[in-house]
Amino acid sequence: MKPSIYNTLTRLENYGHSHHAPSFLFQPQNVAEIEKAFETARKQGLTITLRGAGKSYNDAALNGGGIVLDLQGMNRILEWDPASGLIKVEPGVTIHQLWQHVLPDGWWPPVVSGTMTTTLGGCLGMNIHGKNNFRMGTIGEHVIEFTVLLPTGLEIVCGPKKNGDLFRAMIGGLGMLGVFTTITLQMKRTHSGLLTVRAWNVPHLRSHLDEIETGASEHDYFVGWLDATARGRGLGRGQLHAADYLHEGDDPAAARTLQIDYQTLPSTFFGLMPKSLLHYFMAPFMNNLGTWGVNTAKYYMGSRAKTYRQAHAAFHFLLDYIPDWELAYGRSGLIQYQSFLPRATALEAWTEMLALSQRRGLPSYLGVTKRHRPDKFLLTHAVDGFSLALDFKVTGRNRTRLAGLLQDFDRIVVDAGGRFYFAKNSETTAATARLFLGQDVVTRFKALKRRCDPKNLLESDLYRRVFGE
Amino acid sequence: MSKSTYPLPSRGTPLAPRRKAILVGASSGIGAALAHKLTRQGYTVALLARRADLLQALADEINHQHNEQRARIYVHDVLDHQAVPTLLNRILTDLGGLDLVIYNAGVNLPPEKGSTNVETDCQMAAVNYQGALAWLNPVATLFESLGAGQIVGISSVAGDRGRAGNPGYTSSKAALSCYLEALRNRLSSAGVHVLTVKPGFVDTEMLKAAKRAFWVIPPEKAAGDIYKAIQRRKQTIYTSARWGLVMLILRHIPSFVFRRLKFLA
Numbered sequence: 001m002k003p004s005i006y007n008t009l010t011r012l013e014n015y016g017h018s019h020h021a022p023s024f025l026f027q028p029q030n031v032a033e034i035e036k037a038f039e040t041a042r043k044q045g046l047t048i049t050l051r052g053a054g055k056s057y058n059d060a061a062l063n064g065g066g067i068v069l070d071l072q073g074m075n076r077i078l079e080w081d082p083a084s085g086l087i088k089v090e091p092g093v094t095i096h097q098l099w100q101h102v103l104p105d106g107w108w109p110p111v112v113s114g115t116m117t118t119t120l121g122g123c124l125g126m127n128i129h130g131k132n133n134f135r136m137g138t139i140g141e142h143v144i145e146f147t148v149l150l151p152t153g154l155e156i157v158c159g160p161k162k163n164g165d166l167f168r169a170m171i172g173g174l175g176m177l178g179v180f181t182t183i184t185l186q187m188k189r190t191h192s193g194l195l196t197v198r199a200w201n202v203p204h205l206r207s208h209l210d211e212i213e214t215g216a217s218e219h220d221y222f223v224g225w226l227d228a229t230a231r232g233r234g235l236g237r238g239q240l241h242a243a244d245y246l247h248e249g250d251d252p253a254a255a256r257t258l259q260i261d262y263q264t265l266p267s268t269f270f271g272l273m274p275k276s277l278l279h280y281f282m283a284p285f286m287n288n289l290g291t292w293g294v295n296t297a298k299y300y301m302g303s304r305a306k307t308y309r310q311a312h313a314a315f316h317f318l319l320d321y322i323p324d325w326e327l328a329y330g331r332s333g334l335i336q337y338q339s340f341l342p343r344a345t346a347l348e349a350w351t352e353m354l355a356l357s358q359r360r361g362l363p364s365y366l367g368v369t370k371r372h373r374p375d376k377f378l379l380t381h382a383v384d385g386f387s388l389a390l391d392f393k394v395t396g397r398n399r400t401r402l403a404g405l406l407q408d409f410d411r412i413v414v415d416a417g418g419r420f421y422f423a424k425n426s427e428t429t430a431a432t433a434r435l436f437l438g439q440d441v442v443t444r445f446k447a448l449k450r451r452c453d454p455k456n457l458l459e460s461d462l463y464r465r466v467f468g469e
Numbered sequence: 470m471s472k473s474t475y476p477l478p479s480r481g482t483p484l485a486p487r488r489k490a491i492l493v494g495a496s497s498g499i500g501a502a503l504a505h506k507l508t509r510q511g512y513t514v515a516l517l518a519r520r521a522d523l524l525q526a527l528a529d530e531i532n533h534q535h536n537e538q539r540a541r542i543y544v545h546d547v548l549d550h551q552a553v554p555t556l557l558n559r560i561l562t563d564l565g566g567l568d569l570v571i572y573n574a575g576v577n578l579p580p581e582k583g584s585t586n587v588e589t590d591c592q593m594a595a596v597n598y599q600g601a602l603a604w605l606n607p608v609a610t611l612f613e614s615l616g617a618g619q620i621v622g623i624s625s626v627a628g629d630r631g632r633a634g635n636p637g638y639t640s641s642k643a644a645l646s647c648y649l650e651a652l653r654n655r656l657s658s659a660g661v662h663v664l665t666v667k668p669g670f671v672d673t674e675m676l677k678a679a680k681r682a683f684w685v686i687p688p689e690k691a692a693g694d695i696y697k698a699i700q701r702r703k704q705t706i707y708t709s710a711r712w713g714l715v716m717l718i719l720r721h722i723p724s725f726v727f728r729r730l731k732f733l734a
Contacts, residue, residue: 009561011615019483021566022615046562059483064566335484394484403484426483461565464480 012062015055016326017333018394019426021064021461023049029073031149031181037069038151038457047459048151050175052122053094055115057336058426059461060126060174066459069179071121077101078182085187086144091121091180098185099313100260107187108312111139115319121180126423127172127377130316131223131243134216134371138382140171141375142186148178151457155181169378169448174422176463177452192246193257195221195315200305205236205354208369209347209386212240216371220244221315226367227299228354228390229292235354238367239302243315263313275323282328286393291365329393337364337406338389338424340372345416346386353409357390362398362405364390378445379437381421389424403427422462433466442467475538478513480565489564491515491557493547493604494574496523498673499623502692503571504531508539510696512569515560517545547574547600557607569699570608571621572601577638577678590637597641601648609652612661619662619699622649626667626707629716630727634680653704665705666695669712684709 010025024046026037041048049063051070061068075092082105089098096116098109111130113123124146127138136142145159148170158167170177202208208224216222221243230237251257269275285294319325326334341349357363368389375382392402406427413420414435420428434442446467449456481487490507494500496518507514508531518524521544528540541563545556561567576596578589605620612618627635628642646665653663670682671691686709694708707713722730 009611009614011617014483019486020615020617022561022611044562064480065562065564399484403482406484427485429482430479461480461483465482468479469476 010068012051012054012068014059014062014333014426015057016329016335016394017331018335019059019062019333021059021062023063023066023068025068025070027070027073031155034069034149034179034181035153037067038153041067041457042455048457049460050121050125050179050458052092052119052125053117055113055118055122056126056423056462057334058422058424059465060423061122062461063459064461071179072119074181075119082107085189086184087187088182088184089120090182091124092119093183094119095123099263102187103190103193103258103260103263103312106190106258108190110136110142110186110188112316114317116313116317117320120183120185121175124171124180124183125173125175126421127375127380128423129370129372129382131221131241131370133382134222134373135220136188137373137375138172138377139185140168140377142188143167143171144184144186146170146183147181149181150178151453151455166448166452168376169445172377172379172381172422173445174379174460174463176449176458176460176467178458190245190258190312191248192251192254193259193262193311194246194251194309195243195312196246196307197241197243197310197315198305198307199239199241199302201237201239201299201302203237204234205351206347208236208238208240209343212369212371212386213343215240215242218242222371224369225298226369226388227295228357228364228367229288229295230299231355231358235351237299238369239299241315243310246309257311263311275321278322279324279326279328282322282325283330286328286330286365288361288363291363329391330395332394332396332399334365334391334393335402335406335426336389336391336424337409337427338387338421339409339413339418340381340383340385340387340421341413341416341418342383342385344385345418346388349412349416349418350388352412356408356412357405360401360405362392362402364392366391378441378448379422381419383417383419387421422466428466430466430468475532475536478535478537478539488512488568489514489566490569490571491517491560491567491608493517493545493570493572493600494623496520496527498573498675499668499671499688499691499695500571500573501527502688503573503695504540506689506692506696507569508535513539513564514541515564516540516542517556518574519544519546547603548595550599550603553603554607557604557611567608567611567618569619569621570605571623571695572604573623574600575623575625575642575675577635577675579635579678579680580637586637593637593641594644597638598644598648601645605648605652609656609661613656613659616660619664619702620649620652620656621664621666621695621699622646623666623668623695624649626669626712626716628667629720633728635678638678662699662702664695664698664703666691666698666708667705667712667716668708671708684711 009022013020028034047066049068051061051068072092074090076090079088085107113128127140129138149155219242224240226238370387372382410432419436490512495516524542528542531540580586624646625642627639628646632639649665670685691708698706
């Protein structure tokens with residue numbers, strides 16, 4: 001297992017292909033092999049970063065010059081009880097595996113990400129949220145217990161009431177305290193494979209946020225698309241999607257819609273063009289003018305509100321709808337900037353940010369809004385308010401300007417009492433992290449880190465960036 | 470390995486990463502000037518050379534200037550080929566990645582009258598050329614698999630023609646230039662940039678070996694030219710640039726004429 005540059009240094013990238021780092025890649029199949037990796041790291045003076053599917057938009061699963069432990073090989077579903085909806089899995093199990101396993105029995109994961117390719121270990125490490133965060137919270141709130149292997153070699157069990165401090169720190173702990181070895185989750189009952197979806201337009205940011213707030217209290221899922229290229233009075237306009245579970249008996253064909261093949265996304269577009277080619281056709285529109293055109297067309301085409309039924313998978317996994325969509329952003333990829341703001345300050349702060357990005361000629365090509373509620377996890381990103389995720393195309397020429405824009409965003413968000421999400425933003429500095437988390441939280445997290453990982457074996461590029469001295 | 474009281478530099482952010490470089494042959498001359506130039510531009514660098522005291526003093530000066538550990542030192546003799554893979558791994562881990570490798574190790578041992586000069590010529594071949602093979606072969610493999618990276622070799626105008634004055638030196642640099650061209654041809658499709666630098670007379674220790682020198686430039690000027698060429702991803706540069714024109718003419722003089730031009734050879 002001795003790392004040598006000839007055979008094991010591997011280029012690893014983030015989800016957006018905007019950043020890469022060379023690492024010694026280890027792919028353990030079981031706990032014993034994880035222990036072996038820790039031993040190698042200790043002997044060679046290397047650090048270890050945990051990696052699932054590598055779907056973080058930043059440097060969370062990268063470790064330049066160190067070991068990356070790719071846990072995708074540990075992907076067995078260990079126990080499933082269709083009566084109680086409890087499932088016990090290894091950390092490399094993906095959301096894809098999870099929903100396909102439980103849906104035919106009438107269950108659905110309580111919280112899912114926008115792509116189903118993520119692993120549960122990664123989902124817990126980042127404490128992901130979905131389009132139902134205001135109602136169901138983060139995925140961590142549905143974890144019954146997990147076992148975790150500490151770098152010290154100790155394997156312990158944590159639950160909300162067992163080692164509660166570690167439980168609340170390891171969920172959302174960026175994989176910096178230990179390696180999840182098994183995870184037990186509670187699934188949610190569903191009576192149909194379909195959701196009722198309603199879509200309608202909102203003309204500007206004020207109504208956008210007002211309607212998310214009122215709409216969220218009435219629906220199970222709520223998500224908004226924001227046209228970040230619209231200026232002036234139309235700034236912050238977009239389209240909202242609200243979705244609801246069907247009640248028992250609402251879907252006469254429930255036995256059919258709960259089947260996996262009913263949910264599976266079609267692999268061709270208009271029944272003809274393979275979807276895997278679609279990103280090539282999107283690429284020419286991935287510039288300021290092209291995106292403005294596409295967004296404007298999308299906005300006016302959606303001006304008539306509509307209601308329809310849609311399969312769970314189609315509604316939730318929008319990012320999987322177009323395979324490799326991120327390649328449309330070109331060679332230098334994309335980054336995503338997500339800010340979480342309290343209800344009171346969101347309108348003013350985002351108005352300022354959207355206008356600033358447009359003035360600098362760096363408009364976001366995709367904006368997504370959601371409604372959130374606070375949670376009890378240590379490194380939480382949640383607030384009682386909203387989030388806005390903005391995708392930016394990275395090019396060789398705009399890198400420096402974009403980094404500057406995002407630093408300005410950080411100041412606006414921190415001043416407005418906002419927070420950030422560690423699986424997305426790539427430019428948050430240690431100083432900014434201390435400001436929004438609070439010195440007290442940083443101190444507590446580092447104390448737990450010393451307890452679980454006294455030799456600092458677990459480190460990632462992200463950790464060094466936001467928790468470095 | 471250097472022990473330093475200065476804080477480690479941050480690795481930057483994904484959009485504005487700190488770049489990392491290895492400088493082989495860093496203790497004096499162009500190497501030392503490049504160390505200053507690169508660290509001023511925000512690079513963190515691994516400095517390699519035989520002479521530990523010079524290396525330490527250089528690193529101390531740089532780290533003191535920036536008040537962080539931008540330079541780390543590794544005492545290394547380029548004749549020790551066996552040590553390279555392990556050392557390269559070590560540096561990669563210490564720096565947290567690698568963007569640029571500059572091979573600057575070089576000696577010029579003028580031939581002595583009444584000697585066959587076998588030993589000195591072989592030593593020049595070993596340092597100037599074989600050392601480059603030992604370093605740049607593994608680096609090329611690494612950069613090729615990563616699909617990124619920049620390689621710079623410091624060759625010489627002397628390598629452009631076989632010159633009567635110092636056959637050992639001129640041929641070692643010719644071999645290096647040819648090797649770098651080959652690397653470029655092999656790696657460019659993988660997104661790896663290879664730069665050949667051909668300095669004329671530079672005011673360094675090596676200048677002592679020159680019988681007569683003109684158009685002498687300070688090493689800082691050479692380092693500035695090299696840095697610019699790295700940024701612009703040039704193939705080959707002469708420093709100073711006027712040597713480009715001179716060598717263009719010299720390269721086209723037929724051999725039977727060239728050997729009669731005693732003042733050039």
